[in-house]
Amino acid sequence: xxxxxxxxxxxxxxxxxxxxxxxxxxxxxxxxxxxxxxxxxxxxxxxxxxxxxxxxxxxxxxxxxxxxxxxxxxxxxxxxxxxxxxxxxxxxxxxxxxxxxxxxxxxxxxxxxxxxxxxxxxxxxxxxxxxxxxxxxxxxxxxxxxxxxxxxxxxxxxxxxxxxxxxxxxxxxxxxxxxxxxxxxxxxxxxxxxxxxxxxxxxxxxxxxxxxxxxxxxxxxxxxxxxxxxxxxxxxxxxxxxxxxxxxxxxxxxxxxxxxxxxxxxxxxxxxxxxxxxxxxxxxxxxxxxxxxxxxxxxxxxxxxxxxxxxxxxxxxxxxxxxxxxxxxxxxxxxxxxxxxxxxxxxxxxxxxxxxxxxxxxxxxxxxxxxxxxxxxxxxxxxxxxxxxxxxxxxxxxxxxxxxxxxxxxxxxxxxxxxxxxxxxxxxxxxx
Numbered sequence: 348x349x350x351x352x353x354x355x356x357x358x359x360x361x362x363x364x365x366x367x368x369x370x371x372x373x374x375x376x377x378x379x380x381x382x383x384x385x386x387x388x389x390x391x392x393x394x395x396x397x398x399x400x401x402x403x404x405x406x407x408x409x410x411x412x413x414x415x416x417x418x419x420x421x422x423x424x425x426x427x428x429x430x431x432x433x434x435x436x437x438x439x440x441x442x443x444x445x446x447x448x449x450x451x452x453x454x455x456x457x458x459x460x461x462x463x464x465x466x467x468x469x470x471x472x473x474x475x476x477x478x479x480x481x482x483x484x485x486x487x488x489x490x491x492x493x494x495x496x497x498x499x500x501x502x503x504x505x506x507x508x509x510x511x512x513x514x515x516x517x518x519x520x521x522x523x524x525x526x527x528x529x530x531x532x533x534x535x536x537x538x539x540x541x542x543x544x545x546x547x548x549x550x551x552x553x554x555x556x557x558x559x560x561x562x563x564x565x566x567x568x569x570x571x572x573x574x575x576x577x578x579x580x581x582x583x584x585x586x587x588x589x590x591x592x593x594x595x596x597x598x599x600x601x602x603x604x605x606x607x608x609x610x611x612x613x614x615x616x617x618x619x620x621x622x623x624x625x626x627x628x629x630x631x632x633x634x635x636x637x638x639x640x641x642x643x644x645x646x647x648x649x650x651x652x653x654x655x656x657x658x659x660x661x662x663x664x665x666x667x668x669x670x671x672x673x674x675x676x677x678x679x680x681x682x683x684x685x686x687x688x689x690x691x692x693x694x695x696x697x698x699x700x701x702x703x704x705x706x707x708x709x710x711x712x713x714x715x716x717x718x719x720x721x722x723x724x725x726x727x728x729x730x731x732x733x734x735x736x737x738x739x740x741x742x743x744x745x746x747x748x749x750x751x752x753x754x755x756x757x758x759x760x761x762x763x764x765x766x767x768x769x770x771x772x773x774x775x776x777x778x779x
Contacts (some may be wrong), residue, residue: 353539372433373545377426381408383460384467408471421470425463432460461557467607531593537594541586542700544695547684551591554682555662559595559628570628571682572656573663577637577670579769579778581727587686588632588664598622598629600661608644615652622661629661630646636665646674670772679779685773688725688761691718697728701735702746708746716754725760 373486385405412419434446521603529621538548551574574591576584600618622629639645640648656663665681668671689697694714699705707714717726726734741749 373430375420376429380407380422380425380429380460380467381405381412382466383464383473415470418467418470421463421467422684425467429460429463460554461560507747535678537590540593541583541590542688543696544583544587544686547587547686550684551587552594555591555707556595558767559597562628571662572683573653573665573677575665575667575670575673575678575683577667577683578685579688579725579727579765580668581729581760582686582688583728584686585634585667585727586634587684588630588666592632592664595630596627597662598625598627600629600631602631602633608648611639611645611648613646618661619652619659622659625660627632627660632664632666633663634666635668637667640665640667640673640677641669643674650674650676650680653677658694670776675779678776683776685769685776687769688721689728689731691715694718694726694731697731698735698750701732702739702750705746705750713747713750713754716751720754721759723763725761726754726759727761730757730760742778 382405385408408415412422429714434442529756541548555574574588576587579586589599600621601615605614618629618631633639640649653663663681669749670678670683691711691714694717695707695710698710698713699707702710717731720726734750734757736748737753738746773779
């Protein structure tokens with residue numbers, strides 16, 4: 348949205364002087380970045396749908412930007428890198444304006460700017476979270492006060508008055524519960540449910556989220572018909588599929604396990620119709636896809652179905668531990684995403700994701716121990732999650748020491764043989 352709005356705003360005037368157009372670019376970039384970030388947070392797709400909340404937030408941040416340090420620094424960094432990307436200080440004014448006529452340049456600029464819009468949105472969310480945390484604490488104090496007040500005056504209130512006090516307490520408790528659920532969902536929504544794996548998230552953003560967000564514009568790429576996540580057990584393939592479903596604001600269609608080919612065809616026809624009934628894009632997640640894609644008849648049905656998925660507003664999200672068992676007629680049509688075991692940086696982020704009280708240097712130290720232990724194998728993400736849960740239940744021993752003890756005592760569940768198999772699969776699939 349940012350790139351389109353920026354270009355429209357930049358060239359919407361009758362100004363013909365390239366130097367004045369370039370100067371205008373500098374004056375509108377910051378405002379357009381903030382607008383795009385707020386629009387994204389409020390799910391605003393067109394200007395006339397701007398809510399009062401979005402308009403007020405935009406005005407507040409534009410007028411008081413320096414009062415919100417995290418948002419301010421993110422906007423300044425975004426603005427600086429954006430100016431470098433559009434060559435505003437290195438090209439002549441004529442060359443600067445001409446590059447916006449190049450479709451490839453504008454497309455690449457959209458992908459680049461989307462990253463910074465997301466960063467600004469997250470900074471704004473963090474600012475709002477801090478405000479809401481204070482609201483939660485204030486509400487908790489009110490609950491405690493109402494409870495204490497209720498105990499003190501219970502003996503002098505009639506039943507109707509006692510009921511009124513109790514209702515007030517319950518309303519406050521419901522409010523604080525809703526706020527806590529908000530934080531829970533924020534962390535567990537979209538990419539927020541995945542710790543680490545920034546390279547895969549970036550790849551998925553470029554190949555799925557970005558084309559999806561721009562499909563109704565002249566700059567949109569083709570939305571993939573199907574994405575196949577492959578890798579060892581427990582690395583988070585299914586979780587990634589569900590994360591990009593949420594990140595892309597897609598409808599998730601349920602795929603029912605068929606008993607035979609006729610039922611499979613009927614199920615796929617049903618999914619197609621359901622997707623056509625939806626206004627947005629839909630996905631269907633199919634785990635252990637090699638169960639279907641390795642059968643010749645099943646592979647034929649899926650190969651025919653996949654080729655028309657995107658035009659029917661569907662993308663299949665498939666997972667497998669055995670990608671080479673899937674028929675090549677399918678593998679040639681899917682975007683194939685290898686999901687390997689977490690590296691040291693990923694491990695550190697996973698640890699801090701599940702152990703909030705673990706400091707960064709402690710997480711890095713534990714991650715180092717895990718990498719040392721995994722010379723002939725690897726810990727999966729699901730195993731790391733379980734180790735974190737056990738460490739948190741460890742009593743008086745501090746989290747770092749508890750984790751290191753567990754790592755030394757428990758062998759990695761992914762063997763070297765499985766890792767070698769995965770590396771071979773990556774090479775062979777690249778050649779298909």
